[in-house]
Amino acid sequence: QMQLVESGGGLVQPGGSLRLSCATSGSTLDVYAIGWFRQAPGKEREGVSCIDTSDRNSYYANSVKGRFTISRDKAQNTVYLQMNSLKPEDTAVYYCATTIICSASFYSQLYDYWGQGIQVTVSS
Numbered sequence: 001q002m003q004l005v006e007s008g009g010g011l012v013q014p015g016g017s018l019r020l021s022c023a024t025s026g027s028t029l030d031v032y033a034i035g036w037f038r039q040a041p042g043k044e045r046e047g048v049s050c051i052d053t054s055d056r057n058s059y060y061a062n063s064v065k066g067r068f069t070i071s072r073d074k075a076q077n078t079v080y081l082q083m084n085s086l087k088p089e090d091t092a093v094y095y096c097a098t099t100i101i102c103s104a105s106f107y108s109q110l111y112d113y114w115g116q117g118i119q120v121t122v123s124s
Contacts, residue, residue: 004022013122015085022079032100033100033102036049037111038095046061048064051070057102058070067084090122
């Protein structure tokens with residue numbers, strides 16, 4: 001069973017930046033497309049971004065386009081989510097997950113392995 005671990009969350013002021021990492025040990029992320037999701041209190045989980053196995057294609061929710069960037073470092077076996085110009089509405093628990101292929105619909109049912117999530121809080 002693959003275990004994903006998110007890191008890099010925390011408290012940041014509006015307009016600030018954070019970089020989330022998604023890593024695993026004992027297996028490789030190269031064969032998976034990796035997605036990021038988030039869930040705010042009282043709201044449904046929503047897809048944020050996804051990068052495919054070739055790293056040529058990436059997808060973003062409209063709410064984060066132009067502010068968030070997903071990338072993969074195969075040498076480090078890690079996928080990153082760079083989050084810039086953060087807003088209070090970005091506050092949520094962020095999860096990374098594996099899937100076979102990305103899609104703009106971000107159907108969570110198509111994602112297999114999930115991390116435990118990490119808190120991101122944007123507040124002054």
